[in-house]
Amino acid sequence: MNNKYYITAAIPYVNGKPHIGHALEFVQTDVISRYHRLMRKEVIYLSGADENGLKMVQAAERENLPVQEFCDRNAQKFIEIFKKLNTTLDFFQRASSKIHKKGSQELWKLCEKNGDIYKKKYKGLYCVGCETFYTKDELVDGKCPEHLKVPEVVEEENYFFKLSKYEKPLLKLFEENKIKIVPEHRKNEVISFIKQGLEDLSISRSKERAKGWGVAVPNDEKQIIYIWFDALNVYQTGVGFGTDEKKYQKWWPADTHVIGKGILRFHAIYWPAILLSAHLELPKTILVHGYVNSGGQKMSKSLGNVIDPFIEIEKYGVDAIRYYLLSQILPTEDGDYNGEQFKKAYNGDLANGLGNVVARIAKLCEKSGLKFESNKTEFKDTLKEHKFHKVLEIFQFDSALKIIWEKIKKLDQRINNEKPWEVIKDPKQQDKIKTILSFYVQEIREIACLLEPFLPDTSQKIKRQFSGKEIQSEGPLFPRLI
Numbered sequence: 001m002n003n004k005y006y007i008t009a010a011i012p013y014v015n016g017k018p019h020i021g022h023a024l025e026f027v028q029t030d031v032i033s034r035y036h037r038l039m040r041k042e043v044i045y046l047s048g049a050d051e052n053g054l055k056m057v058q059a060a061e062r063e064n065l066p067v068q069e070f071c072d073r074n075a076q077k078f079i080e081i082f083k084k085l086n087t088t089l090d091f092f093q094r095a096s097s098k099i100h101k102k103g104s105q106e107l108w109k110l111c112e113k114n115g116d117i118y119k120k121k122y123k124g125l126y127c128v129g130c131e132t133f134y135t136k137d138e139l140v141d142g143k144c145p146e147h148l149k150v151p152e153v154v155e156e157e158n159y160f161f162k163l164s165k166y167e168k169p170l171l172k173l174f175e176e177n178k179i180k181i182v183p184e185h186r187k188n189e190v191i192s193f194i195k196q197g198l199e200d201l202s203i204s205r206s207k208e209r210a211k212g213w214g215v216a217v218p219n220d221e222k223q224i225i226y227i228w229f230d231a232l233n234v235y236q237t238g239v240g241f242g243t244d245e246k247k248y249q250k251w252w253p254a255d256t257h258v259i260g261k262g263i264l265r266f267h268a269i270y271w272p273a274i275l276l277s278a279h280l281e282l283p284k285t286i287l288v289h290g291y292v293n294s295g296g297q298k299m300s301k302s303l304g305n306v307i308d309p310f311i312e313i314e315k316y317g318v319d320a321i322r323y324y325l326l327s328q329i330l331p332t333e334d335g336d337y338n339g340e341q342f343k344k345a346y347n348g349d350l351a352n353g354l355g356n357v358v359a360r361i362a363k364l365c366e367k368s369g370l371k372f373e374s375n376k377t378e379f380k381d382t383l384k385e386h387k388f389h390k391v392l393e394i395f396q397f398d399s400a401l402k403i404i405w406e407k408i409k410k411l412d413q414r415i416n417n418e419k420p421w422e423v424i425k426d427p428k429q430q431d432k433i434k435t436i437l438s439f440y441v442q443e444i445r446e447i448a449c450l451l452e453p454f455l456p457d458t459s460q461k462i463k464r465q466f467s468g469k470e471i472q473s474e475g476p477l478f479p480r481l482i
């Protein structure tokens with residue numbers, strides 16, 4: 001049995017602070033990572049920082065900081081948000097690290113050895129924001145579709161990667177599901193992009209234009225490796241590629257790359273092509289999430305509607321934020337973050353639904369004065385919830401949560417029907433009340449286990465309260481928002 005699981009969150013470009021969209025991805029990745037840990041697998045959850053490229057140099061210049069210092073400061077903010085979100089991130093690999101640079105030069109040499117790298121003069125339309133050349137067809141009204149800016153015309157001699165050579169092998173890969181893309185419509189997008197024909201990819205910049213920042217091309221000090229060639233390789237250098245062969249052999253290939261829809265092409269076309277060229281193994285699955293809008297609009301600095309996850313966590317607590325991101329935003333579609341929906345989900349599902357049933361049962365147990373069998377229900381005991389495991393295996397976080405809340409609702413209704421508060425009063429019915437309450441307690445213990453990958457703190461709190469022989473009531477898990 002394959003007992004290891006290697007999962008990555010996309011490595012953010014650290015030219016700014018993390019926003020709520022980053023939080024969505026880091027939390028989604030964390031749920032999968034926690035799930036496999038609970039299933040007793042050995043897991044690595046890796047992310048890192050994409051730090052090379054001209055955009056970083058320009059951003060540092062605007063703040064009057066040396067580029068390395070600028071990267072250090074911003075990378076730190078991302079490391080902090082992984083912690084604040086209570087993720088199980090194991091490793092944060094930075095693209096400006098020595099280890100990474102060495103590994104990226106190794107990757108270059110492997111592709112070169114296979115005859116897939118050549119030099120030629122090139123003129124193209126370049127968006128600095130995307131660090132990408134666009135063809136005229138790909139522009140919208142002559143502008144980059146991501147940044148809505150007119151790209152620069154750039155002419156220089158670069159190294160090229162023979163992407164065109166991999167058109168057929170890539171098509172075969174996706175048609176045979178050798179790399180699984182979730183959701184299916186993203187796979188179709190990739191296939192139709194490949195079918196339009198793939199052009200060779202420029203994979204270096206002149207040192208001058210890159211302002212000397214980045215990974216040097218092996219044996220050519222005048223050129224710097226294009227950031228998308230080196231950035232994707234963080235997934236490999238983070239587990240030892242080029243520096244720790246034993247570690248690399250153990251962990252590569254990645255089981256799942258979690259990414260946003262905007263960088264699908266890099267992960268589903270360039271990355272597998274580079275790996276095929278280097279004769280290295282391919283990642284197994286790519287999970288693609290959508291964007292998080294704010295109050296119905298795209299988040300942007302100029303609209304002033306960028307949601308800062310640090311502030312939200314401070315205000316509502318980390319599990320409330322995790323719950324919103326996982327239940328209110330469909331895992332592979334665009335979603336919205338807004339106060340009204342937040343309050344509704346928080347009060348309805350957390351304060352009333354979960355919080356209320358936990359408080360009700362604790363109070364009944366306390367009032368009965370009974371002692372219960374102490375018990376440590378574990379996650380594997382929830383395997384009988386087949387449907388829950390099935391939807392989680394295919395990353396349907398919202399559906400998995402619905403299954404848990406269905407259980408909560410049923411339990412609440414059962415309490416209403418059985419009216420245990422009446423039974424408690426009758427001294428002749430001590431056996432009956434013990435049976436009734438023991439059932440509730442067992443149900444709550446199971447609910448706590450099911451919640452563990454999603455709301456780890458809340459799960460621990462409930463477990464602590466309900467695992468012993470004597471059960472006491474405590475303050476509300478989620479105080480109502482007014």
Ligand SMILES: [Zn+2]
Binds near residue numbers: 131145147148
């Ligand atoms: Zn752009």
